Amino acid sequence: MSCTQRMRIVSAAIVLMSTLMAVSVSAQTDLSGQWAAINQSDRVTRGAGPWLGDYTGLPLSAEGRAVALSYNYSMLSMTERGCMDYTENYITFAPHSIMIERVSDPVTGEVLAWKISAGGSDRAPIPIWMDGRPHPSENDVHTFSGFTTGQWEGDTLTGHMTHMKKGIVRRNGVPLSDKATMTLHLVRHGDLLTIMTVTEDPIYLEEPHVQAGSYRLNPRGQIPPTNPTCFPLTELARLDAPGTVPHFLPGTNPDEHTFAKMYNLPVEAAHGGAQTLYPEYRKTLKDRYTIPPACPRDCR
Amino acid sequence: MGHRPWQSHAAVAQSAAVLAVLLFFQDGAHAQGRGAQPPATARAAAPVDLTGYWVAEITEDWRWRMVTPAKGDYQSIPVTPAAVKVADGWDPAKDEAAGEQCRSYGAPGLMRAPTRLNITWEDDDTLKIQTDYGMQTRLLHFGNWKSPGAPPAWQGDAIARWETPPGRGANPGARAGTLVVATSRLRPGYLRKNGVPYSADTLMTEYWDLVGERNGEQRILLLIVVEDPLYLQVPWIVPVHFKKEPNGAKWDPTPCSATW
Numbered sequence: 001m002s003c004t005q006r007m008r009i010v011s012a013a014i015v016l017m018s019t020l021m022a023v024s025v026s027a028q029t030d031l032s033g034q035w036a037a038i039n040q041s042d043r044v045t046r047g048a049g050p051w052l053g054d055y056t057g058l059p060l061s062a063e064g065r066a067v068a069l070s071y072n073y074s075m076l077s078m079t080e081r082g083c084m085d086y087t088e089n090y091i092t093f094a095p096h097s098i099m100i101e102r103v104s105d106p107v108t109g110e111v112l113a114w115k116i117s118a119g120g121s122d123r124a125p126i127p128i129w130m131d132g133r134p135h136p137s138e139n140d141v142h143t144f145s146g147f148t149t150g151q152w153e154g155d156t157l158t159g160h161m162t163h164m165k166k167g168i169v170r171r172n173g174v175p176l177s178d179k180a181t182m183t184l185h186l187v188r189h190g191d192l193l194t195i196m197t198v199t200e201d202p203i204y205l206e207e208p209h210v211q212a213g214s215y216r217l218n219p220r221g222q223i224p225p226t227n228p229t230c231f232p233l234t235e236l237a238r239l240d241a242p243g244t245v246p247h248f249l250p251g252t253n254p255d256e257h258t259f260a261k262m263y264n265l266p267v268e269a270a271h272g273g274a275q276t277l278y279p280e281y282r283k284t285l286k287d288r289y290t291i292p293p294a295c296p297r298d299c300r
Numbered sequence: 301m302g303h304r305p306w307q308s309h310a311a312v313a314q315s316a317a318v319l320a321v322l323l324f325f326q327d328g329a330h331a332q333g334r335g336a337q338p339p340a341t342a343r344a345a346a347p348v349d350l351t352g353y354w355v356a357e358i359t360e361d362w363r364w365r366m367v368t369p370a371k372g373d374y375q376s377i378p379v380t381p382a383a384v385k386v387a388d389g390w391d392p393a394k395d396e397a398a399g400e401q402c403r404s405y406g407a408p409g410l411m412r413a414p415t416r417l418n419i420t421w422e423d424d425d426t427l428k429i430q431t432d433y434g435m436q437t438r439l440l441h442f443g444n445w446k447s448p449g450a451p452p453a454w455q456g457d458a459i460a461r462w463e464t465p466p467g468r469g470a471n472p473g474a475r476a477g478t479l480v481v482a483t484s485r486l487r488p489g490y491l492r493k494n495g496v497p498y499s500a501d502t503l504m505t506e507y508w509d510l511v512g513e514r515n516g517e518q519r520i521l522l523l524i525v526v527e528d529p530l531y532l533q534v535p536w537i538v539p540v541h542f543k544k545e546p547n548g549a550k551w552d553p554t555p556c557s558a559t560w
Contacts, residue, residue: 029465038537039376040376040377040378040536040537040538041360041361041376041538041539042360042361042376043375043376044375056362056363056366057358057359057360057361057362058359059359153476153511153512154347154348154465154476154477154509155465155476155478155509156509156511158511158512160514183513183514185511185521187507187509187511187521187523189478189480189507189523192507192523192525192537194521194523194539196511196519196521196539196541198513198519208513208515208517209359210357210359210519210541210543211359211360212360212521212539212540212541213539214523214537214538214539216537263363263369263370265363265367269366276362276366277357277358277359277362278355278356278357278358278414279355279356279358279414279415279416279432279433279552280550280552281366282366282367282414282560285366285367286560289367291367291368291369291370291371291494291559292369292370293370294370294371294372295369295370295371295372295373296370298375299372299373299374299375300374300375300379
């Protein structure tokens with residue numbers, strides 16, 4: 001075989017390999033980039049924060065509701081609870097923009113993981129491992145990143161997260177246990193990205209909690225690829241004696257009814273539960289709800 | 301050990317052959333689309349099956365979707381001053397009296413409503429979405445459908461197409477594809493039950509994706525983009541989700557209401 005023939009074969013092989021790789025890559029969506037949060041639903045709940053006693057839209061179990069009603073914001077003054085708001089599922093209800101990175105194998109170039117980082121929120125990045133690695137033992141350490149493996153289903157990246165830390169489902173003390181798992185669906189359409197999460201918690205939720213948020217590609221975004229994980233430190237002055245966990249005993253939470261009264265809602269509707277999420281629940285509400293005479297607060 | 305040129309040549313040739321075969325199979329999905337005739341109808345080309353009964357899961361904006369909020373409550377919607385002026389004049393009794401009780405049931409408001417959907421094929425190129433909430437019907441037209449030029453309606457003119465990832469062809473089992481819908485010629489109505497308006501110049505774009513869960517549940521993840529040069533400062537972009545139901549046992553048609 002002549003040198004020319006040899007070169008032709010090598011060239012053909014390179015072309016074929018390149019074509020193959022191009023086909024393979026085109027079968028996935030590039031999620032990498034800076035993504036600006038679009039907070040056009042639940043804006044105040046995501047941003048400034050929810051009202052105490054507002055558990056609407058959450059499939060809370062009785063246990064979850066009881067723990068939520070025992071919540072006292074002063075809990076955050078405790079070193080060991082200072083990071084409870086920043087667990088992995090915070091991505092589902094946080095107002096923050098995110099950065100998504102493609103983590104490539106340095107040798108093969110294949111995608112090892114998609115890593116989601118959120119700036120300004122003390123949150124650890126969430127890697128979604130794509131290389132088929134197994135989940136750790138259920139007794140393994142639970143971290144602020146959780147452990148997530150993913151796969152493409154069409155153009156949707158679906159991840160399954162385990163090893164979540166005990167945290168919250170809403171920033172007014174609605175709890176999430178460390179038995180929780182979460183499925184993430186990431187769908188990109190042009191410069192819009194939607195993340196839908198399905199959170200399952202056998203202790204505090206009656207059924208999977210589904211929530212979605214959208215983002216717009218932002219080439220000028222400045223979200224860093226890594227974030228300092230939440231530091232356990234005292235953020236608030238202690239409001240009571242050291243050595244106690246700030247809380248409300250059952251029936252003593254002064255804000256148990258505040259939100260419901262403000263918006264003319266039956267208390268049990270304001271306190272969530274799976275049955276409150278579906279259209280038929282409106283029959284329960286119909287004779288017990290009147291439109292408030294004016295918007296009381298946070299109207300714009 | 302000495303180098304044997306023929307071994308290198310053979311290895312390269314063998315690699316090239318293997319790659320060629322791989323490429324042939326890899327490109328199979330493309331070939332189906334290029335060599336074979338494309339599906340003649342939208343129904344035949346559907347990469348995902350959206351038909352069936354679906355129920356809205358109201359987990360976002362519950363207070364604005366499950367009940368009618370107070371006048372003046374525009375939270376989360378990027379309204380213009382013109383929109384505020386209109387919404388501040390919201391009078392549901394007046395709407396009822398004028399026969400305008402369906403104003404919040406036009407497509408931009410309807411898809412966030414507490415409703416069930418029944419999705420069927422009206423014909424090979426028209427997907428039909430019915431809601432029990434307000435008993436509305438949306439017709440999504442594929443192909444070269446032309447608007448008949450009728451007056452603007454609550455559900456407008458909806459043009460649909462399938463968006464299929466390259467290389468995968470039409471495979472209903474692969475959950476690989478998006479229904480993209482553009483709706484215009486809308487009769488002016490409300491984005492929210494309490495009179496937040498959208499105008500006749502509104503364009504609504506929807507992206508319908510089907511996702512599967514580990515427990516076998518199926519969901520539609522619907523991204524809605526509403527653009528209105530008159531009443532929205534920027535596009536209103538909101539995702540919603542519907543869970544598949546086994547049948548229509550919970551289907552509960554209720555007429556339009558301006559207040560409830």
